[in-house]
Amino acid sequence: MDFVCAHAGRPASAITRRDLARALLSVPSGVALVALPDLRRAMMSAGKPLTPAFWDSAKATLGSIEAGVATVGDVQRWLESTGTEPILMTPSYFVWPEEDERGPVATEMFARLVAYLEERVVSGETDPDALATGDPEARAAYEELQERWLSTPLPDGRVPGNAVSDEQDEELFAAWDEEEEFALSELQRIMGELPKQPDLPAEELQAAGARLRALLILPGYPANVLRACAGFDDRPVPDGDAELWLSVAAGVAGPVSDLSDGEDVLEEFADLDGELSEEDTTLANLCAIQHADWLAGVAALVRLGPGVLASPERMARLIAESEDIDVDEQEIDDLDATEGLFASVVDLWTHLGIVDRDEVLTPLGWWGLPKALERAWSPAE
Template sequence: MNVDLEFVSEHAGRSAAELTRRDVARALLAVPSGQALVCLPDLRREMSTAGNPLSAPFWDSAKAALTGIESGAATVGDVQRWLEATGTEPILITRGRFVWPDEGERGPVASELYDLLVTHLEEHVTRGDIDPDRLAAGDHEAREVYEEVQDRWLRTALPDGRLPGALVDEELNEGLFAAWDEEEAFALSELNRVLADLPEPGLPLADLEAAAARLRVLLGEPGYPASVLRACAGFDDGPLPESDIELWLIVAAGIASPLSDLEEDDEDDHRFWDLESELSAEDAALAALCTIHHADWLAAVVELARRGPGVLASPERIARFVAESEDIDVDMDDPEDLEMTESLFAAVTPLWERLGIVDEHAVLTPLGWWGLPKALERAWSAR
């Protein structure tokens, strides 16, 4: 395929006179880098003849970027940075912490607003507010202006009153929630299917009452693990459920499907964006709980329910249950996957011990055998 002016115009959907640096860059990236490099000089001459020569810094940056790609030295970030240096490519992650979905994952709203932002940036380039040549040269001040223009646009209402950043986030969240609900419904159906063939454990009432009594005291304490358990259960400052069964099941279900975040001051919100800082024990534990997949919970709980009280339920053993599950199709061919599952469940077993699901040796108790399947069913049902 020849990367000529006709190809670039067709790829961008614009005439030669209307083509921008972004249009040319995206067309060059649409073909193998070696092919694009060979065609680059001829394309530059064609653009000049058509009265739209662009600039020498752009063509130099294009050659450097394509050479880096061809040699394997350029990273995905390098290529994205080059695209952004055209002056009209939206930044994927802005200073204001807004994240654009990947191109193939954008819904109708995100696609529309992305195109509107491109047009907005083109207007700023035309007026001279954004200088692509300085961006290509890595000028810090030019980059600051470029980023601020986008952050301001995302926070400013459109003529029809819509707020761009909020609309994209809303659409993305709706899609994520829909996919999550579908996965959860499937996991619940699989749980019920497998448990239907297993005996129904009896309720160890004395163990439950003792665990609930300890839990009521624990939930009133500051710090970890009380703070994590309160967040999992969605408890605020209101009274706890009077029923011991209800209290225990709510908290146990919350470990598998946390209902709220930790209570933190707004000024501490930056901790998740500071890649150099370490998360607290509370943050790390809750993050781990939210990361465990439905399939992993399903495989672990089903295997524990099948084996019954006395089985070791340490993080290492649970990771092995998940990897070797015959009921649930979990892809764990990479040893790192096994290590990751083990590290995630390392946040679970200490909380289970506080509920009496496992003992101090991480061995499943009669209470855990009775309650874990019920807690998982509750977590995946409407609560």
């Protein structure tokens, strides 16, 4: 009991089912099972005997863990059935960060919700025994209770669910900016070490600019994807060929926007049995490529120069063999995944003249790819 109180930071008289469950889960399941009878007597002595439903559920869950048949979901569900453990993922898909990954706001809101749920148990609004026995109506009510709390403003005006999500977004953007900054510095270092800097192929750039202007006014793929990548749906197309070409090439490495936000797009993504369009698949692939992979692939092409094969398969191999990034030994599945992502890239590169129809790097691609990456990774002015 002393261990449980220390783990929970409360005296025995204030220990809850959740406190007990978390303490039991913090030690080997065999140890926890042996401790159950003594804990039950200690809780009775403290004036908080709890109910047979809790002790039966604890014994069953710990027994399943000890037998090696319990899933992570089973254990989480049992913890939530204590009546004061926030649901890890709500029906509206709000997800709490892992305990060791919570920022100050998430930590505060989680503690506030625990306290709120404890009040609901004391008032009788939540019945932990019904949760422990798997009553579906009790579970639905428990989920609704938390959904309502997450979307209800606090006295200070903050909406708990939004506050947590905003904090996670800020952390994600900060990490993304840090990755971009490092990738940009590495790209500049690699370019600075080249024995010969790529020359601007003026005629190729002019021809590519003319083809691109004619392409961008067309409906459907690839024009709609290239417009979205460059953000031309929200701003005019540049007049200069270099500015136009670099804007689109940079957008392939870092898409500025997505396709239309119409209801038909939302319905398409909500249809789990349907297939994504070519446009959505392409944009998803572009967004899935990591900074390190872009850096490794483009650095290899720039070092090798015009005439090198830049097919999706070759790009995957160049990335796997790169010394510019830390790459673990690649499995076949990893290579196939990278190849699949770069299939979308190489197809768009063909329309930009970065590679020719045989997927071979052109002088324009040699000159423009590093400049496009530098633009994509530079802070917006």
